[in-house]
Amino acid sequence: DGGITQSPKYLFRKEGQNVTLSCEQNLNHDAMYWYRQDPGQGLRLIYYSQIVNDFQKGDIAEGYSVSREKKESFPLTVTSAQKNPTAFYLCASSIAGDSTDTQYFGPGTRLTVL
Amino acid sequence: GENVEQHPSTLSVQEGDSAVIKCTYSDSASNYFPWYKQELGKRPQLIIDIRSNVGEKKDQRIAVTLNKTAKHFSLHITETQPEDSAVYFCAASWSGAGRRALTFGSGTRLQVQP
Numbered sequence: 001d002g003g004i005t006q007s008p009k010y011l012f013r014k015e016g017q018n019v020t021l022s023c024e025q026n027l028n029h030d031a032m033y034w035y036r037q038d039p040g041q042g043l044r045l046i047y048y049s050q051i052v053n054d055f056q057k058g059d060i061a062e063g064y065s066v067s068r069e070k071k072e073s074f075p076l077t078v079t080s081a082q083k084n085p086t087a088f089y090l091c092a093s094s095i096a097g098d099s100t101d102t103q104y105f106g107p108g109t110r111l112t113v114l
Numbered sequence: 115g116e117n118v119e120q121h122p123s124t125l126s127v128q129e130g131d132s133a134v135i136k137c138t139y140s141d142s143a144s145n146y147f148p149w150y151k152q153e154l155g156k157r158p159q160l161i162i163d164i165r166s167n168v169g170e171k172k173d174q175r176i177a178v179t180l181n182k183t184a185k186h187f188s189l190h191i192t193e194t195q196p197e198d199s200a201v202y203f204c205a206a207s208w209s210g211a212g213r214r215a216l217t218f219g220s221g222t223r224l225q226v227q228p
């Protein structure tokens with residue numbers, strides 16, 4: 001299970017605040033991903049990055065932002081523009097950016113808006 | 115884009131029985147089909163995957179079958195054990211320009227009754 005870490009495990013946010021979720025990997029993977037998971041639903045892609053300094057929007061990017069300044073790190077910012085941010089957020093990485101490469105997930109961050 | 119439907123949403127079996135979870139996909143270009151297991155509060159973990167050049171793949175008590183003509187694939191778990199209880203997700207993707215991420219099904223909650 002090692003190799004991909006996320007912090008914090010739990011995060012509470014007041015309405016109107018931006019918060020940043022951390023994702024780090026030491027697997028030397030080129031590609032990294034952010035997913036959102038809501039109860040009873042599958043994983044929905046927020047953003048992904050195939051290489052440093054490059055990233056693309058996924059299916060539900062509105063209200064989120066990312067950066068990829070280092071290969072090891074892919075932080076996700078949940079902005080105040082995200083109307084319903086309470087969810088479980090999962091980061092993943094794969095050796096390359098091909099969608100058929102195995103993705104390995106981090107332990108997740110549970111975000112709750114108060 | 116790709117759409118993956120997964121059934122059933124919940125499945126309860128007696129220990130020792132078999133469990134079958136089915137997924138259908140919409141994009142005929144999809145050629146990679148992984149299955150993930152997620153225990154409560156934990157990260158999803160890859161348990162088996164299949165590529166379009168084979169019709170079946172087995173790993174001990176787990177098997178996956180693929181019917182590309184009908185665009186569906188299934189997960190089979192034999193001799194179920196209580197530790198198999200979890201949420202299982204199917205996913206689909208294809209390798210090629212313009213596609214860089216998995217599309218997940220909505221998940222199946224499997225309960226194995228001792």
